[in-house]
Amino acid sequence: MKLLIFISLLAVFCDAALRHDRFPDDFLFGTATASYQIEGGWNADDKGENIWDRMTHTRPEVIKDRSNGDDAADTYNNYKRDVEMMRELGLDAYRFSLSWSRILPNGLANKVSEAGVAFYNNYINEMLAYNITPMVTLYHWDLPQKLQDLGGFASPYFPEWFENYAKVVFTQFGDRVKYWITFNEPREICYQGYGYVEKAPILNITDVGTYYCAKNLVLGHARAYHVYNDLFKPTQGGECGITISVNWMGPLTDSEEDLYAAEIKRQADWGIFAEPIFSEQGGFPKEFSEIVAKKSAEQGYPSSRLPAFTEEEREYVRGASDFFGVNHYTANLISANEYKGNWPVPSMYADVDVGTYVPPEWVPAASSWLKLAPNSIFNALTHLHNRYNGPVFYITENGWSQLLEEGYEDDSRIAYYRAALNSVLDCLHAGVDLRGYMAWSLMDNFEWMQGYTERFGLYEVDFTSPQKTRTPRKSAFVYKHIISTRAIDPDYEPDTRTMWIDEGH
Numbered sequence: 466m467k468l469l470i471f472i473s474l475l476a477v478f479c480d481a482a483l484r485h486d487r488f489p490d491d492f493l494f495g496t497a498t499a500s501y502q503i504e505g506g507w508n509a510d511d512k513g514e515n516i517w518d519r520m521t522h523t524r525p526e527v528i529k530d531r532s533n534g535d536d537a538a539d540t541y542n543n544y545k546r547d548v549e550m551m552r553e554l555g556l557d558a559y560r561f562s563l564s565w566s567r568i569l570p571n572g573l574a575n576k577v578s579e580a581g582v583a584f585y586n587n588y589i590n591e592m593l594a595y596n597i598t599p600m601v602t603l604y605h606w607d608l609p610q611k612l613q614d615l616g617g618f619a620s621p622y623f624p625e626w627f628e629n630y631a632k633v634v635f636t637q638f639g640d641r642v643k644y645w646i647t648f649n650e651p652r653e654i655c656y657q658g659y660g661y662v663e664k665a666p667i668l669n670i671t672d673v674g675t676y677y678c679a680k681n682l683v684l685g686h687a688r689a690y691h692v693y694n695d696l697f698k699p700t701q702g703g704e705c706g707i708t709i710s711v712n713w714m715g716p717l718t719d720s721e722e723d724l725y726a727a728e729i730k731r732q733a734d735w736g737i738f739a740e741p742i743f744s745e746q747g748g749f750p751k752e753f754s755e756i757v758a759k760k761s762a763e764q765g766y767p768s769s770r771l772p773a774f775t776e777e778e779r780e781y782v783r784g785a786s787d788f789f790g791v792n793h794y795t796a797n798l799i800s801a802n803e804y805k806g807n808w809p810v811p812s813m814y815a816d817v818d819v820g821t822y823v824p825p826e827w828v829p830a831a832s833s834w835l836k837l838a839p840n841s842i843f844n845a846l847t848h849l850h851n852r853y854n855g856p857v858f859y860i861t862e863n864g865w866s867q868l869l870e871e872g873y874e875d876d877s878r879i880a881y882y883r884a885a886l887n888s889v890l891d892c893l894h895a896g897v898d899l900r901g902y903m904a905w906s907l908m909d910n911f912e913w914m915q916g917y918t919e920r921f922g923l924y925e926v927d928f929t930s931p932q933k934t935r936t937p938r939k940s941a942f943v944y945k946h947i948i949s950t951r952a953i954d955p956d957y958e959p960d961t962r963t964m965w966i967d968e969g970h
C-alpha cells in the first residue's frame with residue numbers, strides 16, 4: 466500500500482515536472498544557414514563577386530582544404546530539397562541569409578538582379594507553402610567585392626550602402642518576411658576580418674581595423690532598423706534585430722581581478738556591439754573605451770583607436786532593435802594574469818589583455834574552439850537579460866561540429882543539443898524572454914577557413930555527388946522528436962533506418 470502511494474505520488478511529481486519542462490507551443494524551433502556556405506551558384510546569372518569569392522579564388526591556401534563555396538550544397542538549384550528537409554524535421558522557422566551581390570550585382574542599389582530576387586522569392590514561397598516562417602539575415606559575411614575595394618565596413622559610406630541594400634530587400638520580400646536580422650556576428654566580421662586573418666577580407670589591420678568596422682557596422686544596423694521602422698513596419702508589421710555572438714565569458718576564480726577581467730573581455734567581445742544598441746545609456750562600453758583611449762594616447766595616436774559616437778549618433782543607435790539575436794556555442798574562463806596569448810600590439814586583444822582557459826573535462830567538438838561547456842546558454846542569457854533590462858531574445862545559432870568520418874551516429878551532437886536545450890528551458894524558467902532556437906545547421910556546409918573539414922549538419926551533404934545528396938544524421942531524428950513533443954526525452958532512441966516525410970506539417 467505504502468509503495469503504491471509512493472509510486473502514484475512519484476507519477477504526479479514526474480507529470481508536473483514534465484509539463485513544466487515543455488517548450489511553449491509558440492516557441493519557434495528552426496535551423497540556420499548562411500548564403501555563401503550553402504548556395505553555390507557563385508557566378509550564376511548576373512551575380513556579382515563577393516569577398517569570399519575573391520579570397521578563395523586568389524588565396525586558396527588560406528582555406529584548410531583549399532576549397533571554396535563555388536558550388537557548396539548548391540541550394541541555388543536544390544532549394545526545394547532544403548524545404549523538404551525543413552518539413553521532415555517539422556521546423557516552425559528557418560533562418561537563412563541573403564547574398565548582397567546576388568541581389569545587387571553592383572553592390573550599390575542602382576540595379577536589382579531579377580534572377581537573384583526570383584531565387585529568394587522561390588525559396589521563401591516554398592517555405593511559406595508549408596507554414597515554415599522565414600527568418601532572414603541581410604548580411605552573413607559576403608560583402609560585394611566592389612564595396613570592399615572602397616573600404617568595406619571601414620568606409621564612412623558603409624552605413625549608407627547598407628541602408629540602401631536594406632531598402633531593396635524590405636521592398637522585395639517584406640510582404641512575406643516578418644523576422645529580419647541585419648548583421649550576423651559583428652565580432653567575427655570586424656575582429657576576424659579586419660583586425661585579424663580568420664575571415665575574409667583577412668586585412669589584419671590590428672590597431673584600428675576592428676574598431677572602425679565596429680562603429681560603422683553599428684551605425685549601418687541602426688540605419689536599416691530605422692528605415693524598416695519608419696517606412697516598412699507600419700504596413701509589413703515585422704521585427705528587425707541583430708545577431709551577436711555571445712559565448713559565455715566567466716571568471717576563472719572569484720577574485721576581484723578575475724571578475725573584472727571577465728567583464729572587460731565581455732565588453733570587448735560583444736559589448737562594443739550590444740552596449741550601443743541595448744544599454745540604457747548607449748555608446749561603447751565605459752571601462753573598455755577608457756582602456757583603449759588610454760593605451761591609444763600612450764601609443765601616440767592623436768585620438769582613441771576606438772572612435773566614439775557623437776551625441777546624435779548615440780541617441781540614434783540606442784534602442785534600435787526589436788530583439789537580441791544570440792549565436793551561442795561555448796564558454797571560456799577568464800583570468801587577469803594567467804593563460805595570456807601572444808597578441809600583436811596594438812590590437813583589440815592586447816587592449817583587453819586577459820587570459821582564457823578551457824577546462825580539460827569540457828568535451829571537445831571537431832572545431833578547436835568548440836567545447837560542451839555546462840550551463841553556458843543559461844549563464845550567457847541571464848547575464849544579458851539582467852544587463853539589458855530583459856529584451857526579447859532568439860537563439861539564432863547553436864550547434865556542434867564533427868568530422869565527416871564520424872558518420873551518421875552523431876551521439877556527441879545529440880548530447881550537445883540535449884544539454885543546450887535543457888539550458889534553454891532553464892532560461893525560460895528564469896523569466897528570460899526567449900522566443901526561439903535555431904540549430905546550426907540544417908546541413909553540412911562550407912565552414913569558412915575550415916572548408917569542408919568540419920561538419921555542423923543535422924543532415925550530411927555528399928559534396929562529391931552531383932545532386933549534393935542530403936541524408937539525415939541521427940541528430941536530425943532527435944531534433945524532430947524534440948520539436949514535435951516540445952520536450953527533451955533523454956532516452957529517446959530513433960530508428961535511423963526510417964526515412965520520413967511529415968505530410969501533415
Ligand SMILES: *[C@@H]1O[C@H](CO)[C@@H](O)[C@H](O)[C@H]1NC(C)=O
Nearest residue numbers: 661662668669670671809810
Ligand atoms: C598580422 O599583423 C601582426 C601585427 O602587425 C603581425 O605580427 C602578424 O604576423 C600578422 N599576421 C599575419 C598572419 O599576417
